[in-house]
Amino acid sequence: MSTSNAQGVQIQGNTDIKATQDNADAKAKGEGSTAKNTSGTIKGGAQIQGNTKIKSAQKNASASASGKNSKAANEAGAIGGK
Numbered sequence: 001m002s003t004s005n006a007q008g009v010q011i012q013g014n015t016d017i018k019a020t021q022d023n024a025d026a027k028a029k030g031e032g033s034t035a036k037n038t039s040g041t042i043k044g045g046a047q048i049q050g051n052t053k054i055k056s057a058q059k060n061a062s063a064s065a066s067g068k069n070s071k072a073a074n075e076a077g078a079i080g081g082k
Contacts, residue, residue: 019041028072058076
């Protein structure tokens with residue numbers, strides 16, 4: 001399997017995603033900082049063959065980033081990417 005887009009997502013088969021987030025908080029402060037909470041995602045660069053089920057839940061999740069070029073993330077049920 002190949003793709004012309006390096007960040008593309010290719011899925012062959014059925015995909016079932018069930019995701020919940022409760023009380024999720026993300027904060028970012030400073031130049032170039034990133035903070036994020038994700039649940040049940042298929043990110044760029046993923047190649048999946050066959051049937052796939054993702055079941056994820058986040059509760060009371062917090063991601064904070066402070067300072068130059070810092071990153072923070074909570075990723076439940078994530079496939080692919082960075």
